[in-house]
Amino acid sequence: METIIEVNGLVKAFGNKRALSNINFTINKGEIFGFLGPSGSGKTTTVKILTSQLLATGGTVNVFGQEIRKMNDADHKRRIGILTDNSALYERLTIQDNLEMFCSLYDVENKRIAEVLEEVNLANDRKTLVKKLSKGMKQRVMLARAMLHKPDLLFLDEPTSALDPVNTLHIHEGLRKLNREGTTIFLTTHNMSEAESLCNRVAFIHEGVIKTIGTPEELRLQHSDDSLTVTVKEEGRMILQQNEESARRIAGWMQAGKLLSIHSNEPTLGDIFVQMTGRELQ
Ligand SMILES: Nc1ncnc2c1ncn2[C@@H]1O[C@H](COP(=O)(O)OP(=O)(O)OP(=O)(O)O)[C@@H](O)[C@H]1O
Numbered sequence: 001m002e003t004i005i006e007v008n009g010l011v012k013a014f015g016n017k018r019a020l021s022n023i024n025f026t027i028n029k030g031e032i033f034g035f036l037g038p039s040g041s042g043k044t045t046t047v048k049i050l051t052s053q054l055l056a057t058g059g060t061v062n063v064f065g066q067e068i069r070k071m072n073d074a075d076h077k078r079r080i081g082i083l084t085d086n087s088a089l090y091e092r093l094t095i096q097d098n099l100e101m102f103c104s105l106y107d108v109e110n111k112r113i114a115e116v117l118e119e120v121n122l123a124n125d126r127k128t129l130v131k132k133l134s135k136g137m138k139q140r141v142m143l144a145r146a147m148l149h150k151p152d153l154l155f156l157d158e159p160t161s162a163l164d165p166v167n168t169l170h171i172h173e174g175l176r177k178l179n180r181e182g183t184t185i186f187l188t189t190h191n192m193s194e195a196e197s198l199c200n201r202v203a204f205i206h207e208g209v210i211k212t213i214g215t216p217e218e219l220r221l222q223h224s225d226d227s228l229t230v231t232v233k234e235e236g237r238m239i240l241q242q243n244e245e246s247a248r249r250i251a252g253w254m255q256a257g258k259l260l261s262i263h264s265n266e267p268t269l270g271d272i273f274v275q276m277t278g279r280e281l282q
Contacts, residue, residue, distance in 0.1 A: 002029040003065070004153055004184045005050065010059035012045050012208075019045045020208045023059070027186060032179055034199035035188040036273065038281055042208040043188035044084065047157050050186065051082050063153070078106060081151035081183075083142050083159055091131040095122060095141050098130060099148060106149040116144040119174030121167055136162040143171065147178055154178065156187045160194060172198055190281045192270040202269065206277040220266045223275060227265045233258040239265065 003026055010023035020042045027033045035043050048054035049061060052068050061068040064079060071077075089098050099113045117123045120140040130138065139162045146154060159175075160168040175198065179185055189195055195202050196216050204211040212219065228246070231237045232253050240246040253259040273281045 003027070004029050004031075004063065005186065006060075006062040007050075008060045010046075010049065010061060011057045012042075012049060012054070013057045018208055020049075023205075023208075023210055025203055025210065025213055027184060029184055030179070030182070031200045032175070032185040032187060032198050034195040034202040035186065035205060036190065036192065036195050036202050036269065036281060037188075037205035038190055038279055041205045043205060044157055045208075046205070047082075047084060047155050047186070047188060051080065051084075051155055053084075078149065079152040081146035081149065081154040083139075083146040083155065084157040089130045089138060089141055089145075092129065094127050094129055095133075095144075096126040098141065099145060102145050102148055108149050112148060113144075116147050119147065119171075119177065120144045121170045136164065136167060139163060140167065140171070143174075147174070147183075150178070150181065151183060154183050154185045156185065158188060158190075160189075160191065168194070192268055192273070192281055196269055204273055204276060206273075206279065211276045216269055219269065219272050223267050223272045225265065228262060229265055230262045231260040233260055 005027040007023055007025050010020055011018070012020040023046065035046060037043050045054065049056050050063065050068070052071060063071060064076065066076070090101070095117070096113060099116070100110055103110050103113065113126070114123065117126055120143050122137065122140055122144065125137065130141065133141065139159070143156070143159055146156070160171055163171065172194070175185060187199065199216065201213065201215050202219070203213040214222070226242045228240050228242060229237060230240060230250065235258070240249070250259065250262065267275070270281050273279070
């Protein structure tokens, strides 16, 4: 499997404040990797270091097999797409003109613009001036810009933070499509349902330390308490532990046609985050 990002012992300090402590992880080609943590946990700092906008204090970061500090050549930059809160747009130009400028910079044909605008649900707004757009629409234009050149690696810092649920779903579809076409995605979020629906693997970061890394499924299984919630006619809803006694009671309710629903109590990623850190993700 091809490694796209390899981070070893990453440390970042701002003066005497440590924002990141001994961060280690690897991301393989084709993954959608989620970096989950509450505000101030170190997500943006990590993205900035991985995209060479900020220098690390210690440790090593390799992207596409090359040390990030040596990654200045245009070819490498061309392979990366970035959406962060400091991605700027030209306010006095239209969406189309903004994207055309980026096309010429990255040697992409203008016809690609229609495709990305479709993916971010802005196909009918391409002639609108950026200064007239809402915050969520601007975020979608910035996302379109980051996707325009079909980068091998896409960094998204809170990509749907300003979006309503309908546009969030639309964007998720667009990101899955880009991922199927070969783009590896590194995504930061404090939205656990976004991580559950999009990410192959997630890392939990808290106060600059990675608490755990795994697939959402692995993490749910590791933290599941094996209990079941059952709803029974005339008796209501109850929680049962999985054992012989519960199996006998469930079989009895089934025979009597009284079992209305049964499901395992798997924790959400948000529940697991609280279990591990004592803090909510939001
Ligand atoms: N330029 C800076 N100077 C000093 N401290 C900084 C600087 N940038 C970030 N920090 C501190 O580093 C820590 C991590 O910040 P970071 O922006 O990476 O968090 P985050 O997880 O991205 O938060 P959010 O979800 O709010 O964007 C915070 O304590 C923050 O105050």
